[in-house]
Amino acid sequence: MKVGFGPLYGILDVGYVxxxxxxxxxxxxxxxxxxxxxxxxxxxxxxxxxxLAEIMLPLTRAGEVPLVINDHPHIASKIGAExxxxxxxxxxxxxxxxxxxxxxxxxxxTHSLAQATAAMxxxxxxxGFGPLYxxxxxxxxxxxxxxDIAEVHRCVSLPIYCxxxxxxxxxxxxxxxxxxxxxxxxxxxQASDIQAEVAQFKASLHRVP
Numbered sequence: 001m002k003v004g005f006g007p008l009y010g011i012l013d014v015g016y017v018x019x020x021x022x023x024x025x026x027x028x029x030x031x032x033x034x035x036x037x038x039x040x041x042x043x044x045x046x047x048x049x050x051x052l053a054e055i056m057l058p059l060t061r062a063g064e065v066p067l068v069i070n071d072h073p074h075i076a077s078k079i080g081a082e083x084x085x086x087x088x089x090x091x092x093x094x095x096x097x098x099x100x101x102x103x104x105x106x107x108x109x110t111h112s113l114a115q116a117t118a119a120m121x122x123x124x125x126x127x128g129f130g131p132l133y134x135x136x137x138x139x140x141x142x143x144x145x146x147x148d149i150a151e152v153h154r155c156v157s158l159p160i161y162c163x164x165x166x167x168x169x170x171x172x173x174x175x176x177x178x179x180x181x182x183x184x185x186x187x188x189x190q191a192s193d194i195q196a197e198v199a200q201f202k203a204s205l206h207r208v209p
Contacts, residue, residue: 003066003082005126005159006035008202009183014041016189025194026056030063032198038068038085050075073099083107093122111144116152128183131164137185150178168201
């Protein structure tokens with residue numbers, strides 16, 4: 001699969017999705033048009049993360065959507081996922097790269113301009129930048145707002161995914177602030193029709209300059 005960093009990054013977070021629904025939600029997110037899809041299972045034991053990743057991978061492969069594993073480079077390596085995402089440990093990118101090798105891309109969460117530029121220096125392949133707004137997904141993180149979006153795009157030459165409270169009602173102001181790529185979590189996972197919500201959001205994303 002040729003991996004690109006398209007504008008819409010979805011996260012399947014098991015805080016919102018029951019394990020029994022993972023396959024159905026994965027298919028809906030892909031059919032709706034996400035460009036990348038991450039499995040985030042913060043409170044699950046590793047064997048459960050592996051089981052869920054193995055459910056998702058055939059579906060993402062069939063849909064030609066890169067699968068990203070959050071926090072578990074060993075699992076990403078074991079199943080042959082296209083990507084892994086790591087947090088703010090100083091050597092997280094290097095450690096993950098050692099485990100997954102050159103065939104798997106590594107993304108990193110950043111919460112400030114300084115962290116964003118540091119992630120680029122560490123060799124991350126893309127960064128998450130946020131949370132832009134207060135979000136139930138990460139209640140312990142203070143929102144950073146929209147003010148630094150344009151500056152981080154000037155300072156960092158990697159794909160930048162703005163994350164945290166992104167939803168359809170906020171998309172216009174997020175893109176007006178300079179965002180080119182976004183991550184959506186709860187706005188998709190809590191929708192009554194996930195596929196339709198993703199498709200409508202992506203159409204809006206493409207319409208907004």
